[in-house]
Amino acid sequence: MPELADPLAPVREELLARARAEAQRLLAQTDADAEATLAAAQSEADAIRDAARAEGESNAAAVLAVERSRARRQARAVVLAAQRKAYDELRSRVVQALPALRDDPAYRPWRDRLAAHARTVLGADAVLSEPPEGGVLGEANGRRARYTLALLADHVIDTMGADVEGLWSS
Structure with missing residues (x-):
């Protein structure tokens, strides 16, 4: 099909x-x-x-x-x-060298001029003395003047300013 x-x-x-x-x-x-x-x-x-x-x-x-x-x-x-160390070393050497200045023949005339300056600052009736570290101490009418070798050395170092910086800038 x-x-x-x-x-x-x-x-x-x-x-x-x-x-x-x-x-x-x-x-x-x-x-x-x-x-x-x-x-x-x-x-x-x-x-x-x-x-x-x-x-x-x-x-x-x-x-x-x-x-x-x-x-x-x-x-x-x-x-x-390092700069502080150099500065401290300089100051230490200066302080160590100060006693030798008292043996220098120029020390006595310099000290006398310093005493005259102290009298000018404090007056003619100032009582002056020399401290063991050298220089001049003065006192008058309750006022004092200290011109020790160490203080003067510190002052010189401080006023050197940029000259002291030459220690670490070279």
């Missing part, structure tokens, strides 16, 4: 073709959406990485600035300590 043709076969084939086409379209759309999502995620990851790199560089620059400042302060402290 001859086979009868299925009258719904063309409809079924058309429906299957449409379903396949729709599935292909949905798969293509899903692939496109997945690619767009991946591209957006990659772009966001790149932006986050770039922002993190910039923040890291900024933080590193800030840390570097703090470290440089600390190093400058530390170096300055070392320099100041």
